[in-house]
């Protein structure tokens with residue numbers, strides 16, 4: 252398999268439901284595309300897939316069709332705002348862990364085909380710490396944990412970090428505060444998480460910043476639009492643009508980890524081990 256074109260793979264996760272993972276995944280994808288990156292957004296919420304719904308897209312085919320060999324990934328990708336390529340899932344798609352060897356080979360092939368066409372792959376994960384979430388997160392180069400100011404958000408994010416660290420040796424995580432009422436609130440949330448992590452785990456958490464609480468987000472969602480497109484000058488949109496500029500400066504792994512094939516090989520290996 253050729254390993255030529257590096258692709259940054261970023262998993263957006265967080266443990267708790269409803270913190271804004273999908274909103275962050277969508278708006279980060281669109282903002283990166285607006286900076287000129289070629290972005291694919293994989294809806295890895297296999298249970299309650301909804302990236303397409305939130306963007307008003309109507310996919311004819313989904314990742315499931317690729318896994319079943321009914322079509323290839325290029326046929327599944329649909330173009331969203333700013334030219335992002337969305338890879339939709341169908342709600343109720345079987346877990347990655349249930350794929351057979353033939354489907355695994357198909358998946359690797361499918362992703363290697365698109366790797367020359369994209370620079371960044373954003374992976375929107377489901378809530379919780381299921382095997383499926385863990386396998387997508389482990390395979391990514393960068394893990395962006397979305398947290399908000401609710402006690403269960405911090406405890407759920409901590410539980411996810413702990414699992415990924417203790418069981419899978421992962422040590423580096425990025426943290427984004429969402430729905431922050433003030434800038435201080437975001438920083439305080441990060442401090443809380445770091446204090447717990449520093450005490451009990453051997454991990455490095457890096458604070459990426461905060462996305463403010465902004466009613467415009469909900470209004471944009473009602474219109475099935477990304478807020479960065481629907482209201483580009485809103486507080487939330489400006490914060491997403493700043494986030495994308497930061498993310499765009501994250502170094503790209505020069506190891507095999509920096510390649511899309513690695514991401515898929517990891518996914519598949521996680522299944523075989525699991």
Ligand SMILES: Nc1ncnc2c1ncn2[C@@H]1O[C@H](COP(=O)(O)OP(=O)(O)OP(=O)(O)O)[C@@H](O)[C@H]1O
Nearest residue numbers: 268269270271272273274378430463464465468469
């Ligand atoms: N910064 C924000 N300001 C205001 N509302 C927000 C913000 N971020 C997200 N929301 C709202 O919170 C709700 C949940 O967001 P979203 O679906 O992105 O969360 P999620 O973490 O992906 O949820 P799930 O765990 O169900 O997948 C949505 O109605 C969204 O519009």
Ligand SMILES: [Mg+2]
Nearest residue numbers: 272273296376
């Ligand atoms: Mg979601």
